[in-house]
Amino acid sequence: MRPQALYEARRSGAAARRLRLERLGRDWGNAAAAPAADRASPVTVTGGHHLLADNAVSAALRRRAEEIDAAFAAIEPVLRALAPLQFEPGFPELAARRVSSELRLEMPESAFAARWNAPLDLSTLHARCVVGTFCRLIERAFDRGLAELSEGESAEALIRRWGFHALDITPCADGRLSGVIDNILRIPPTVVAYRQSYAGANFDVSDSVRHWESVELGRCRAAHPNPADEPTRFMKIGVYHFSSADPAHEGCAAHGSDEKRAAGSLLKRLEQFEAAVRKLHGAGAGVATLLIGVDTDTDAIHVHVPDGAGRMEVGRALCSRVLYDETAGMAREEAKEAIRTAVAAMAGVAADDPTTEGMRWFCGYVLKNNFGQVEAVRRHHGGRYPEAGHGEKLIVVGDAVDDVQLRNLAYQAQMRTVEEGDADLDVGVKVLRHHLAPRGLKLPVLVHCRYDERVPGSAAAAAVQARRLQSAIARRYPEGDLYIAAVLRAGDGSALTPIETLECDA
Ligand SMILES: [Zn+2]
Incomplete structure (x- = not known):
């Protein structure tokens, strides 16, 4: 042998x-x-x-991996730095500005409104930044023709x-x-x-x-x-x-x-x-x-x-x-x-x-x-990844996203309805809960539906499908530890178009 x-x-x-x-x-x-x-x-x-x-492809993929890793790694330090300041006057404006400049995410000041008896939900903010970063990286349009x-x-x-x-x-x-x-x-x-x-x-x-x-x-x-x-x-x-x-x-x-x-x-x-x-x-x-x-x-x-x-x-x-x-x-x-x-x-x-x-x-x-x-x-x-297990940042549900790829980036489950993909979703939620729940973090979920702009009614149908998925996921996991955003996207997958966010809160 x-x-x-x-x-x-x-x-x-x-x-x-x-x-x-x-x-x-x-x-x-x-x-x-x-x-x-x-x-x-x-x-x-x-x-x-x-x-x-x-080597050339490997080097380009390495640079891309570093950019993706850095984008997600920046989220927690920014939110940690902002958290103690949340009751200061002018905080929402300051927070929106810092998130824009340091995470390159545009979020309304209202997202950072905090009162002494209603402090910021930092776990939800974290999930929102994760989904926002993932969408930003999709729009970044990496060269996939390497x-x-x-x-x-x-x-x-x-x-x-x-x-x-x-x-x-x-x-x-x-x-x-x-x-x-x-x-x-x-x-x-x-x-x-x-x-x-x-x-x-x-x-x-x-x-x-x-x-x-x-x-x-x-x-x-x-x-x-x-x-x-x-x-x-x-x-x-x-x-x-x-x-x-x-x-x-x-x-x-x-x-x-x-x-x-x-x-x-x-x-x-x-x-x-x-x-x-x-x-x-x-x-x-x-x-x-x-x-x-x-x-x-x-x-x-x-x-x-x-x-x-x-x-x-x-x-x-x-x-x-x-x-x-x-x-x-x-x-x-x-x-x-x-x-x-x-x-x-x-x-x-x-x-x-x-x-x-x-x-x-x-x-x-x-x-x-x-x-x-x-x-x-x-x-x-050194030949083997130091972490054998899971480390996904988010779950992507609906149509596939291939624009941004990296090991342990996203658990992707393709489905038109939750009834169709409930078993897949259960596996994904279990996997992400296992590593996010101990850190007190919500599970970021992105519902992603495509439409064909050449077909009348396609965009409206995709919006209905995305909202249906969003609410069905919220109903299936009533524990309240999911943050579910939804986006629509035009095109057949070969071209990238701006992403329309439907709503962000589960
Ligand atoms: Zn598997």
């Missing part, structure tokens, strides 16, 4: 290394639990650089060349996957048609079928993103997660921290989705599916490479962290070839097998992209 393969490789160089990469695929394919093999291997802490890890070019070719052109035209990504709602697209997978938004999160990644199969239909209609009617007669496929990616540091406690809450259950449940949904599209639209309406696991302690990924028939298995996956180590020190082309070898071996096909070529390329693409994140976590956190 692997330890023996590693020993052989150390002994005899390149030839054995190739054998080892092939075995990475074969042995893990036979192992019941590939993740266990990964867990057993110690995290390598290095300041080294892998030639396939994109990973747009790969070897000088655009992501759109690349994925199409390898047989795909759109991606639909469903991660778990867990906040530790808040950076899954930009940071972990490093896939640019130009090729992501949908990203919706659910507790345990338990997506609704019918919804996903509608996503597929919507994209296919665009191809038939407007040749967007490409003409319908081009032989490309829609790809649905499911992302589950686990914790290598504390597998029994810090894995997916929705699956009782059981990694196999999380992966197995998601794999089943992916299979159901594929079967549903086939049943509804015929065998020619092929979709591709891919199961990916994220180790939330290292941000390494497990890619469950499909075999020659497109089948995936819970216990058969390639780990980016292991592959990174196996290929560290290689020249670029040699490392790429090594990834190709490992992916083909995992798929159980020849390296030049034409039927699996596109999917094997995509698996290599995300593995290589993730090298940058594996390296960044090693460089800045």
Whole structure:
């Protein structure tokens, strides 16, 4: 098995290394639990650089992370400094000015009105500042096109060349996957048609079928993103997660921290989705599916490479962290070839097998992209994040927000009504209460609903939906420890428009 393969490789160089990469695929394919093999291997802490890890993207993401962290970290000191002054004459004006200058949040003076017998509700103010900061960062419009070019070719052109035209990504709602697209997978938004999160990644199969239909209609009617007669496929990616540091406690809450259950449940949904599209639209309406696991302690990924028939298995996956180590020190082309070898071996096909070529390329693409994140976590956190658990700042309910991404930023649960997403919301409230309640802080909740300005009545309908969600959440959690704001947003997700706040108090 692997330890023996590693020993052989150390002994005899390149030839054995190739054998080892092939075995990475074969042995893990036979192992019941590939993740266990990964867990057993110690995290390598290095300041080294892998030639396939994109340093420029990592540096930009690092600057962004620091800006996001600093924005939220500034809130408590400002409120602490203001709190003792609240009964002084002219306090509301002073407070509004300081919040504007130091937190860059515009809040009315009335928000800071305090009397000796009705002091400021600092817990609510804190939550209001958290939601305000999150909205400000959305409007900040970070450049999400960092990973747009790969070897000088655009992501759109690349994925199409390898047989795909759109991606639909469903991660778990867990906040530790808040950076899954930009940071972990490093896939640019130009090729992501949908990203919706659910507790345990338990997506609704019918919804996903509608996503597929919507994209296919665009191809038939407007040749967007490409003409319908081009032989490309829609790809649905499911992302589950686990914790290598504390597998029994810090894995997916929705699956009782059981990694196999999380992966197995998601794999089943992916299979159901594929079967549903086939049943509804015929065998020619092929979709591709891919199961990916994220180790939330290292941000390494497990890619469950499909075999020659497109089948995936819970216990058969390639780990980016292991592959990174196996290929560290290689020249670029040699490392790429090594990834190709490992992916083909995992798929159980020849390296030049034409039927699996596109999917094997995509698996290599995300593995290589993730090298940058594996390296960044090693460089800045010693290989593992110091906090294995949750630290989300807020809960986002309604339509997805991808403009601002960072690990542990937001627990996102997509839903149209609370009845539809109550289980997801319960998990999120439980998670945030666990770390905010002991600090006496309210849970900031942002209801976010989109509308299409080209459709008459769309904005009004979104406003009704947002208010309905807002009041239903308030009714569901009568404890009074939630601060629930609602915002509407125009656009189809590609363009940012100003956010209209409906009301701020639950
Ligand atoms: Zn989860």
